[in-house]
Amino acid sequence: MKIALLAVLGLFLGSLAGAALGIGAGLAWVEIFKTTNFExxxxxxxxxxxxxxxxxxxxxxGAVLFGLLATRDDAIAVEREPVARPDR
Structure with missing residues (x-):
């Protein structure tokens, strides 16, 4: 479940960041190649x-990256292990 939730989070955050980078790349394309602004x-x-x-x-x-990070238990600590208490 942890892997699926982190993959969905990666999909959401990755699509937001990708859309912002896409807009930047598109604006650069328009300026570099002098695309017409007709209509x-x-x-x-x-x-x-x-x-x-x-x-x-x-x-x-983003989904692949977050999914891969979630599969590696040592890379990200989402679930905590119970603390072992000494016998009293």
Whole structure:
């Protein structure tokens, strides 16, 4: 269950970060290649092409990364082991 929850968290955070990076890459593309702004073409290019691609790649990468971290018990301590008490 821990692995699935952390993978979903990674999917959510990765898609947010990927969408933000996609917007940045799209804006850079528009500026570097001098894309025309006729009838909002450059804005549609950024928000309908680069942002969904970035969100998809970031979501998959985040889910895989967090899933791999969750499978390694020594890398992240989500569940605590009970403290062994000496017999009294």
């Amino acid at each position: 909002g073409y450059s804005g549609m290019l950024v928000f309908f092409t680069f942002m969904p691609l970035g969100a998809g790649v970031g979501g998959i990468a």
